[in-house]
Amino acid sequence: METLFSAALGLLVAAGVYLTLRPRLFSVLLGLTLLSYxxxxxxxxxxxxxxxxxxxxxxxxxxxxxxxxxLILTAIVISFGMTAFLIVLAxxxxxxxxxxxxEGREEEGGR
Amino acid sequence: xxxxxxAPLLVPLAGGVLALLVRRPAAxxxxxxxxxxxxxxxxxxxxxxxxxxxxxTSQMGEWPVPYGITLVLDRLAATxxxxxxxxxxxxxxxxxxxxxxxxxxxxxxxQFQLLGVNGAFLTGDLFNLFVFFxxxxxxxxxxxxxxxxxxxxxxxxxxxxxxxxxxxLFLVAVGCIYSAAGSLNLADLAERAAAxxxxxxxxxxxxxxxxxxxxxxxxALLPLGFWLPSAYxxxxxxxxxxxxxxxxxxxxxxxxxxxxxxxxxxxxxxxxALAIATLALxxxxxxxxxxxxQLAAYAVVLSVGTLLxxxxxxxxxxxxxxxxxxxxxxxATAGLFLIAERVGLLRGASADRLVPAGEIRGRLxxxxxxxxxxxxxxxxxxxxxxxxxxxxxxxxxxxxRAAWVFPVVLLTTLAAIVxxxxxxxxxxxxxASGVGRDEPPGRVAGATAAGLGIGTLVLAASPLVFYxxxxxxxxHATAAQLLDPAAYVRAVHAGDPTREEP
Numbered sequence: 001m002e003t004l005f006s007a008a009l010g011l012l013v014a015a016g017v018y019l020t021l022r023p024r025l026f027s028v029l030l031g032l033t034l035l036s037y038x039x040x041x042x043x044x045x046x047x048x049x050x051x052x053x054x055x056x057x058x059x060x061x062x063x064x065x066x067x068x069x070x071l072i073l074t075a076i077v078i079s080f081g082m083t084a085f086l087i088v089l090a091x092x093x094x095x096x097x098x099x100x101x102x103e104g105r106e107e108e109g110g111r
Numbered sequence: 112x113x114x115x116x117x118a119p120l121l122v123p124l125a126g127g128v129l130a131l132l133v134r135r136p137a138a139x140x141x142x143x144x145x146x147x148x149x150x151x152x153x154x155x156x157x158x159x160x161x162x163x164x165x166x167x168t169s170q171m172g173e174w175p176v177p178y179g180i181t182l183v184l185d186r187l188a189a190t191x192x193x194x195x196x197x198x199x200x201x202x203x204x205x206x207x208x209x210x211x212x213x214x215x216x217x218x219x220x221x222q223f224q225l226l227g228v229n230g231a232f233l234t235g236d237l238f239n240l241f242v243f244f245x246x247x248x249x250x251x252x253x254x255x256x257x258x259x260x261x262x263x264x265x266x267x268x269x270x271x272x273x274x275x276x277x278x279x280l281f282l283v284a285v286g287c288i289y290s291a292a293g294s295l296n297l298a299d300l301a302e303r304a305a306a307x308x309x310x311x312x313x314x315x316x317x318x319x320x321x322x323x324x325x326x327x328x329x330x331a332l333l334p335l336g337f338w339l340p341s342a343y344x345x346x347x348x349x350x351x352x353x354x355x356x357x358x359x360x361x362x363x364x365x366x367x368x369x370x371x372x373x374x375x376x377x378x379x380x381x382x383x384a385l386a387i388a389t390l391a392l393x394x395x396x397x398x399x400x401x402x403x404x405q406l407a408a409y410a411v412v413l414s415v416g417t418l419l420x421x422x423x424x425x426x427x428x429x430x431x432x433x434x435x436x437x438x439x440x441x442x443a444t445a446g447l448f449l450i451a452e453r454v455g456l457l458r459g460a461s462a463d464r465l466v467p468a469g470e471i472r473g474r475l476x477x478x479x480x481x482x483x484x485x486x487x488x489x490x491x492x493x494x495x496x497x498x499x500x501x502x503x504x505x506x507x508x509x510x511x512r513a514a515w516v517f518p519v520v521l522l523t524t525l526a527a528i529v530x531x532x533x534x535x536x537x538x539x540x541x542x543a544s545g546v547g548r549d550e551p552p553g554r555v556a557g558a559t560a561a562g563l564g565i566g567t568l569v570l571a572a573s574p575l576v577f578y579x580x581x582x583x584x585x586x587h588a589t590a591a592q593l594l595d596p597a598a599y600v601r602a603v604h605a606g607d608p609t610r611e612e613p
Contacts, residue, residue, distance in 0.1 A: 025268065
């Protein structure tokens with residue numbers, strides 16, 4: 001499971017970083033979203049990976065760590081709010097400039 | 112549970128919500144000013160608590176120590192709360208001249224920003240630090256857009272994307288540190304860091320470095336600081352003045368985690384080298400600036416560089432210099448932003464661009480305020496900047512880093528003097544000789560508000576000059592407290608309601 005998990009994480013981060021470095025705000029937005037998914041998974045792993053177990057019950061140990069899940073919940077809410085704000089901001093930039101290039105200007109010959 | 116410690120969070124929260132609820136602009140202003148003044152009263156009260164007791168802690172809901180939400184007040188936090196409150200009062204008063212009506216919900220956003228800043232200074236928990244960072248960031252994005260102009264949209268997008276990446280890295284750092292040490296409470300982490308198993312050492316170090324990268328991004332340390340000048344120069348002057356505290360949040364976070372948790376990680380030499388580069392960039396930027404607001408933005412970079420040199424030297428004397436400089440540098444750069452805004456309004460079409468233009472008629476107070484602020488920023492006697500720089504150079508000599516720190520600090524001081532003198536003579540002297548290209552507006556409203564705002568800052572900085580000895584003693588005591596992490600841990604445990612033995 002660890003191998004699969006870390007491979008998925010690496011793929012998400014790679015895709016996220018690539019998209020964030022693109023010149024269009026739309027791709028940047030998608031990239032940031034992918035990165036926030038990746039980081040949530042990473043937080044989940046930071047408490048140790050344990051399949052099929054439930055925390056905070058009278059099951060015998062080993063128990064999975066419940067704290068990372070609380071952290072992830074907070075992180076999801078925050079990144080949701082930030083993404084919403086960034087989308088509105090990007091729409092405003094498009095309305096003002098007519099395009100969504102991150103530098104605020106179209107380059108010549110640029111796509 | 113010490114409720115006074117929650118007041119710096121509750122006052123701006125209540126103020127922000129109220130400011131959103133009231134409909135009339137006059138009522139909104141009253142809420143903004145009232146809340147800022149209440150915050151100042153709370154900050155003064157907490158400052159006296161910190162002076163008397165050294166530490167005050169609070170466990171929310173009386174949970175035992177590593178579990179609940181911990182708030183810790185020490186001398187550094189109390190000092191920063193006081194600086195923030197002073198800035199809040201100055202900015203709010205200054206905005207009454209009309210800056211708050213250029214966009215919507217100015218006062219509410221300022222209050223939410225203050226909530227985040229105060230929380231970041233008080234929190235005793237790494238994850239809550241993240242949350243408070245996000246609170247102050249989202250308020251700062253909205254404030255950056257205040258009085259929307261097209262260049263502000265692009266600047267805000269850039270700042271926002273960068274900070275979202277920063278937040279992502281922060282979470283990765285939190286994950287690393289949690290899996291290395293199994294806790295996020297700062298006091299608990301400080302204890303666990305000492306007894307870390309050898310196989311967790313790498314994760315711990317990775318987390319530490321990532322955290323410093325994130326804080327360096329917030330503090331605008333080179334090479335992560337290029338976003339700052341364009342963003343701050345694009346922002347409304349009143350907003351930029353408030354933002355003067357934001358970089359300091361990053362610096363304080365580096366100082367706090369560096370002294371408490373990462374003493375063995377070896378961050379200091381890297382921070383020192385980058386800080387020297389940052390200082391040089393700030394001075395070059397000040398020389399190259401074409402607008403007074405741009406110059407002020409590079410002055411922020413300059414002050415961050417100076418501060419982090421002091422942090423990077425990491426001796427008690429240098430940290431004391433940093434604490435002293437935190438107090439005076441924040442206030443001085445904020446003042447320069449307010450002055451830039453006022454100058455821009457008074458000169459009409461040529462705004463705050465550093466070109467000769469029409470005379471700024473019949474005003475002595477504004478040039479005088481500029482003179483005082485410029486001297487404070489450049490670090491000439493008799494103001495606080497000079498005292499801080501002397502203390503810094505002294506500390507550098509004692510730490511054996513004089514060969515690196517002396518030339519850079521002295522040369523950048525010279526560059527800052529040249530840049531500020533040039534700006535001052537262009538704005539206030541050449542203007543007077545009548546080389547004007549545009550007719551300045553006859554009367555500009557908001558003189559009283561601007562006077563009150565800038566006056567508050569000058570008044571607040573004056574104790575640093577007139578009671579420099581006492582202020583320096585306080586800075587030394589703060590540094591001594593910071594460099595004694597064991598006392599921090601003891602203080603947090605002493606505030607634990609479930610603790611058995613005394």
